Amino acid sequence: MEGETARIAVEMRNIVKRFPGVLANDHVNFSAYEGEIHALLGENGAGKTTLMNILSGLYRPDEGEIYLYGRRVVFNSPRDAIAHGVGMVHQHFKLVETHTVAENIILGLDKPRFFLNLAEAEQEIRRLEEQYGLKVDPQAYIWQLSLGEQQRVEILKALYRGARILIMDEPTAVLTPQEVEELFVTLRRMAREGHTIIFISHKLDEVLAIADRITILRKGRVVGTVEAQMATKEELARMMVGREVLFHIEKEPVEPGAPVLEVQGLRALSDRGVPALKGVTFHVREREILGVAGVSGNGQSELAEVITGLRESTGGRVRVNGQDLTNAGARAFIDAGVSHIPEDRVHVGIVPSLHLTGNLFLKAYRRLPGFFLNWKQMREKAKELLRHFDVMAPNPDVEARTLSGGNIQKLILAREFSSRPAVVIAVHPTQGLDVGATEAVRQRLLEQRSQGAAILLISEDLEEVRALSDRIIVMYEGEIMGEVPPDAPVEEIGLLMAGTRLEGRGA
C-alpha cells in the first residue's frame, strides 16, 4: 500500500504522556499512510492504547504534535478528533446498553437539532452496512447483540461520522476465528477505499495476517516499524518483549484421578432472564485441567457462577466429591473446597478499599477459632502469603486498590490457593496481565494441578487454553459443542466456537 503515491494520513511527533507515577508515552513518533492497515504491537502496558487515546482526542498529550494529512491538529475531545475524521473502536465498547443501535450511532451528533428522526438515521446506517458488509439490525437494543455485532455497531458509528482514520483496539479478543476473518475482510475493504486503519494488538499471528506495516511499542517507547511482509514472528516477539520468548509451557505429565467436579445437564438464566446454559454436562478429574474455550458471552460466565454458588441454576446437578451442591450457595461451595478466580477481579475478587490482610482472609476468617479475630496473627500470616506468592506490596496494611493488575491477581491466587482447594474455577485468569504476571499465574495453575486439584480453566485466549489444558470443551450459546484434545488443530476448535458440530465426534 505504501509508496511514493501514498499520502501520510497520520503523523504523531514526540508524543509524551504522563500519568501519576507512570510515563505512558515517552517521545513516541508514529505515522501511517492513507489506505494502510498499520498494526500497533506491544505488550499490555506498552502504551499502545494511551497513544491512540491521544490520537482520538480522549487524552491530551503532555508534549508533542499531531498532523493529519500534513496539517497540524489539536484535539481537546473525541468530538474534535471525529470532526477531523479520526474514529476509535475501544476494547471496551462505548455503547449505551439500554439504547438501540441507531440511537447509539447518532449519539452526540448535532443534527437534527431537536427532534429525533430515527427512521432517517436507520436508512443511512443500512446504506453503510451494505457498503462495508457489516450486518446488524439498527433497531435492536445493544444488550440484545453479541459482542461481535456490537463491534460492528462501533465501526458503523465511526463511519457514520465520516471517519477516514479508524483505530481498532484489540478488536479480535471478542471474536471467533471465523468472525475475525469477516472483520479482516471488512477492514481490507475499508483500506482499499482509502481509509487508514490502525490496529492495536499484542497477538503476533493476527498482526502478521492483517497489517501492511507494524510499529512495535515497548514500555512507552517505539522500538521500530517494520514491513509486515519482511517480518517474522520471532523477530516481532523479541522486539515486543525485549528478550527471546518461549512459545510453549512445560507441563509435568501427571495421571488424572477420579472425577471431583461433576456437572450434569446444567441450566441457568442470564441476568437478562434468557437461557444462558442449556444443559451443560462435563466433569473434571483430580490432577487435571479442563479448558473451556469459546467466545465470551456464550455462557461461560454463568457457568462459572453456577458452579461456585453465585447464581441459581434452573435445572441439572452440580457435585463436588460426590456431594450434591446444586444451588447450595457460595458458602457451601467454599466449604467443599471450591476455589474461584473470578472474571471481574477488581469488583468481585477483592475489596479494593480494604487492606491486604483483610483481602487474604476474605474467606478464611470463618475457619479461624472463636468469635473474635486476632488481627496481629492474621497480619503475620498475610505477610507470609504475600512473600510466598510474590505479591509486590510494601506491607499487608496497604489497600488492595493500590496494587497493579498483576499483583491483584497474585493476591487472589494467594488467597484461593492457600486453602488447598479440591477444585479451582479460573475465569480469564491472565486477561490484561503483563507477561511476567501471566507466566506466574499459569505456573501456579500447573502447580495446583500437580498437587491434585481439579481445575476448570475458562479463557478466551485459545493459545492459553491449548497450552495448559489436558482436555478442552468448547462452549457455544450455552451448550458444549464438543470435546477435543489440546493438540487439536485451531481450525477445528474455531469451527466449534462458531457453533458447528464436528461430524461423528459430538458432545
Add this chain to the structure above:
Amino acid sequence: MDWVFISATLIAAIRAGTPILYATIGEIFAERAGVLNLGVEGMMLMGAVSGFIVGLKTGSPWVGALAAMLVGGLMSLIHAFVSITLRGDQVVSGLALTLFGSGLSALVGKPYVGVPGVRFTAWKIPLLSRIPFLGEVLFQRDPLVYFSFLLFPLAWYFIFKTRPGLHLRAVGEDPATADAAGINVFKLRYLYTFIGGMLAGLGGATISLSYTPGWIEGMTAGRGWIAVGLVIFAFWDPLRAALGSYLFGGVNSLQFGLQTKGVTIPIYFLQMMPYLFTILVLIFATQERVRRRVGAPAALGIPYVRGER
C-alpha cells in the same frame, strides 16, 4: 353513584397531586442524568417559603412562583457542586440539602407564619370548563395545575423523543460513552440537577400559593421524600409519575372524603395513609421492575470520573 363525592375526590386528588407531580418530574430529570438528589424536601420547603414571601411582597403569585423556581434551582446547585464536581456522596449531600432547606426556610419564614398572602385563583377555561363532570374536574383549576397538565406529557416527549432527551438518558446510563460521543457530562448533569431543583421549588410554591395558601414551618410534610419514592414507582417515566402523583393525591384526599362521610377512624391513621401508601407502592414497583427488568439509570448516584486508567 355519588357524583358530587367522586368529583370532589378527583379535584382534591389533582390539587394534592400537583405539587408532588412537579417535584417528581424534577427528580426524574436529575436522576435520568445520573444525579440522585435527596434534597427535594428541602428544595420544596425553600420554594414554598420564597414563593410565598415574594408573592406577598410583589402582590403577584406569578412572580412568587418564578422566585420559587429560582431558589429551588439555586439550592440544587449546592448539591450539584458537592456531588458532581467534588464527587461527594450523593445520599449524604441530598440529606444535607434537606436539613439545610428545612432550617433555612424556618428562619426566613419565621415572620410570615400565619400571615395571609397571595394565591393563584382558578381560571375557567372557556368551553372546556362547561363539559359536564370533566369540565369541573379538569378545567376549573388554577394556572399551576394547567401548567402541570402540559408539563408531564412534554417532559415525556422530551426525554424519549428528542435529541437532548437522548443525550440526557445517555448521560445517566453510561456517562463514559456519552463523554466519548462528545457530550459534556458535567454540564448536562448540572443543567438537569438545576431543572430538578427548579421544579421542586415550583412544587413547593404550588403548596404555599395554591394548595394550602400560606406559610407554616415544615409545611411540605414529607412530600419531597414521597416524590423521591414516586420516581422509583414511575420507572423514571413522567407519564407514570403523573399516575403516581394523582394516586397519591387521591389517597391523600380520601382522608378528608372519609371524614366528611362520617367514617370514624382517628385522623392520625388517615394521615399515615400517604406514607404507608408510598411504601406499598414502592414494594410493588420494585417487584414489577424485577419482573420487567426495568432498571434505574445505570450510573445513578455514581460520580463521573473521566479517563479511567
Add this chain to the structure above:
Amino acid sequence: MTVEDMKVGRGGFPWRIRVEQRLVRPRWVSAIVPVLSIVLGLLTGALLIWANGVDPVAAYVAMAKGAFGSKYALGETLVKTIPLILAGLGVSLAFRMQLWNIGAEGQLHMGAIAAGGIALFLPQKFPQIQPWMWLVIITAAGFAAGALWALIPGALKAYLNVNEIITTLMLNYVAILWVDYLVNVPWKDPASLGFPLTAVFPRELWLPRTPGLFFLTPRHRVHLGLLFGIIAAILLYVFVTRSKWGFEVDVIGRNQKAARYAGMRIARNVLIVMAISGGLAGVAGMAEVMGIIHRLQHQISPGYGYTAIIIAWLAKLHPLVLPVVAFLFGALLVAGDQLQISMGLPVAVSFILQGLILFFVLGGEILSYYTLRIERVSS
C-alpha cells in the same frame, strides 16, 4: 489513576479546577477536614443569620453561653448528647454496611412508645416486680421496639430489595403519628387539660441521674442513658473491629459483590444490622422519655434521628469518635434552644448549621482522595 480536567462554568471561563488523585492519603487531612468543616459551617451560617437581620456575633455568643456557659448549661448539653450518641451509633453501624437507615427518628419514637406504654400500665399490674427490674425490662423493650420498627424496612430490603432510604423515612412520619395518636386518644392524661400528654410515669421508674460529677450542678438532668451510650460505643467498637461479624459488615459495606463471592450472608446481615441500628435508636427514645420528659407527649425529639446521621458521617462511622462529635452537636442543639429563647429564632436554625457542616465535610472529603489545583486555562 486518574487525571482529569474539569472546567468550571462556561467554556470561556479562564480558570479551571484540576483534580488529581492522591497516591498516598495523608493522615492530617482526615483529622483537619471535620474541624475545618465545623468552622466553615458556622461562618457560613453566620452569614445567613446576618442576612436575616440578626447580629450573628450576638447569636453565637448566646449559643456558646447556652451550651457551655455554666455548669447547668454543660449538663444540658450532655443531656442532649445522650440520644445523639445512641442514635448516632445505630446509624453509623447501618452506614458502615452502606445501608441507608434514615429512620432513626422513627425508631426512636417507637422505642419511646414501648417504654412509655410499659411504664404507664404494667407496674400497677405486677407490683411484685422491683423497680430496677422494670428498668431492665423497659430498656429491653425500647431496644426491641426500635429494632422491630427497623426490621420492616430491613426485611423489605433483604428479601425484596426495596429502597431503604424511602421506606425508613416514610416510617418516621408514621411513627410520629403513632405517638400523636397515643398521646391524643387512648393514653391521654385526663388531667392534662386538653394538652396532648400522657400522665407522668411513676417516679421510681425514671432513669436514675448519674452521680453528681464535679463539673455538674447538683440539679443537673444527666441520667443513666449516658452510661448506656458509652457502653454501647465501646461494645460496638470491639465488635465492629474485632469480631468476625464486624468483618463481614465491613466487607459487605465496602464491596457487596466481593462479600457474596466470599460466601457472606448478606440478607441475614442486613436484618441483624438494621435490628441493632434501630434498637440503639429505640434505646435513645426510651432514655429520653424515661430520663428527661418522664411522660409521652406530642414532641419527643427535636430531630435527634436526623442529627444522628450527620454525627455518624462526621465521626467517619468510628464508634469511639462518635460520642465526641455527638457532644458537639448536643451543644449545637442546646445553643439552638437558646437562640429561640433569647433571640426568637426558630429551633430549626440548628438544622441550617448541621446541613452546612455536612456540605463542608463532604466537600472536604475530596481533599483526602484528591488534590485540587485552580489553574489558568491555557488558550
